[in-house]
Amino acid sequence: MPQIKEILETMDYGPAPEAADHVREWLKAHAAGFGHFIDGRFTTPVADQTFEVRDPARDETIATVSQGSSQDVDAAVEAARAALAGWSATPGHIRARHLYALARHIQKRERFLSVLESIDNGKPIRESRDIDIPLVARHFYHHAGWAELIASEFPDHAPVGVCGQIIPWNFPLLMLAWKIAPALAAGNTVVLKPAEFTPLTALAFAEVCREAGLPRGVVNIVTGDGATGAALVKHPGIDKVAFTGSTDVGRLIREQTAGSGKKLSLELGGKSPFIVFEDADLDGAVEGVVDAIWFNQGQVCCAGSRLLVQEGVAARFHAKLKRRMATLRVGDPLDKSVDVGAIVAPVQLQRIRELVAKGEQEGATLFQADTALPQNGCFFPPTLFTDVAPASTIAEVEIFGPVAVSMTFRTPDEAVALANNTRYGLAASIWSENINLALDTAAKVKAGVVWVNSTNMFDAAAGFGGYKESGFGREGGREGLAEYLVPAWLKSLPKAEDVPALTLSALPAETDAGGAATLTIDRTAKLYIGGKQTRPDSGYSTTVRDAAGAPLGQVGLGNRKDIRNAVEAAAKAGAWGAATAHNRAQVLYYVAENLHARAPEFAQRLLATGASPERAEREVAAAVERTFFYAAWADKYDGQVHATRSRHVTLAMHEPWGVMGLVCPDEAPLLGFVSLLMPAIAMGNRAVIVPSVVQPLLATEFYQVLDTSDVPAGVVNIVTGEREPLARTLAEHHDVAALWYVGSRQGCAAVEKASAANLKGTWVSDGRVRDWFSAEQGQGREYLRHATQVKNIWVPYGE
């Protein structure tokens, strides 16, 4: 006779299906097809302009949905535009009540929405019921609070306007909430396009908007595929595009919106490392892997898909992991005891199969437990590759399926090198019982979210988003809200007339062969790279003249090679970012003092350019003051501890981008230069700066100040020459992480387009003219915000 214990241990799970009657009835009631949700009403579906939505687990059609045309997008944008004035003027407290109402209605429908999500997407009901939908409600509650607080917490900010939001299929309703809740809280109106595989919960949400009494036009939902998305992105009536999806489409959107003045946030792919140190709690880490890569069938942008295991424990860890894989149940998403559901669509399943076949061809060792799969539907078993070469396809490409690849490392430095050996930088998970090691690694990993002894934690209070080609901008937290606001001063800047970009060929340029002899000035200013004055690679210089055309001196004509050298020098000066903020503050104070000591010389230079004595003096004084200002900020623009729901403290750290390209305005040649350079280096970035094309001698004079102020070599690199080609080279350069550009609209368009190469963060002036003397426009938090990116580190805290 078997013992009860034995029976319990060997007993198999029976099916425990979640009731789906309500959802099936709802789908039946919409058997004629779903229209779009525009201006508070559903449109009538038009024959031939629809597509079918399928349940990937049962391989059957469940709904017919409208394919949004450009006219549909026009109508939705128009409705959002018409609603904007009223919604943005609605008092924060009233907006908050609308958001509370949405949250409450979602909570009331939690069961319905969970089942619908699982049927539409294929994710296990346990996940949609316990994770997705509760987080959706949480997001609306949290942002209802923000609506209440925005006026006091973000003084002098305005909503961006009409937001076009495009979301993927992996967390359909959760991604909707991440996009819509902050947008509405900040007073924007939206047009959202859900993914073509999974539009149903967005349509159910549209019903919720109606039921909850949201004013019409505030939320509009247009269904369709990539063509509908593209029409939304290109629509001139959109002020901001927020996109989550593949890096390829993100890059396309970056190119398409270049020069449009549209604000952009991109949350793209990842290949996130999951680092297991030898002192980790291995059983805990095994459970971590389950949540990292088998959660949502691995269709998670921040999935811990690259396991990096310290050599000494690798064999033991892999053995434990394989044992655990054998217990994972793959099957009907509506079965409450299923761990792994269906892949979203046949095309994704095919992609996973191809990549897995590639892994085998590449010589990696494949392991799949003897997992039973349903006969029909899109299913793929949990898969582990070991013996993976770091440069192989499966180690580099986002598989977006339940496939983990595992590599080993020996030392913590090697772990960090491997972790960062990717074009992505979305997330990382670090497992160690040694908090020093874990936090030290967290600081060194280039990723927007880091989980210590945990993984795939999300909360409305914490920012989420990536470094490098994982995109830019954050969703969630205070930092996410900022993406839906603009400082009022920035919004009100006058738009400059389109002027032809100023190039040196348009200036009376001479080579240094003959020009120098006629000059009243002593020397030819060189470039400043790696702490040294260097000759331009081209061997050419150009004459700088005053307003009346008289020669003032010569500067080097920098080219691509000089920019590359400058970026290389900046890349080597990484110690600046690792220095304490206190140290950086001291150096900036020293710069400010030395600039002050040389004030008469700088004023003299400005006088020579044709500035009046009063203006020259004012500009130097303002430059000194601004340098002191950023010295003061260097150790004060610190992060936050977010109060996330789980037992974690979530440290929102402000980190420097790394190497920044700065392209200065022509006007205010000293103050403009200082206004871009100082916030960038105060935050720990290294800069390659292209000064005013018309009057670069103020910048070249600045070397002396840098040389005498303990600014380490390579932190500031100055390349003079023609602005547009230099800016373009900076925009294209893969080691430049962020770029600020002040100049013409055409110039802005060119750099934004070129920046798509590595999806660097850009901040361009959109051809708007700032008053550099104004304390509001020429300095402040907006500059500091653009000089940093936020890394959220989740650290277990409490029990």
Ligand code: NAI
């Ligand atoms: P996708 O990037 O094509 O789709 C995401 C959304 O963008 C959908 O709503 C789609 O209709 C829309 N879209 C497509 N082309 C567009 C365009 N030209 N302009 C505007 N919107 C457009 O992703 P897809 O094809 O569904 O999946 C392919 C791969 O992308 C996956 O295997 C995965 O590697 C990655 N992916 C990453 C996601 C993430 O959360 N980071 C989410 C979905 C996919």
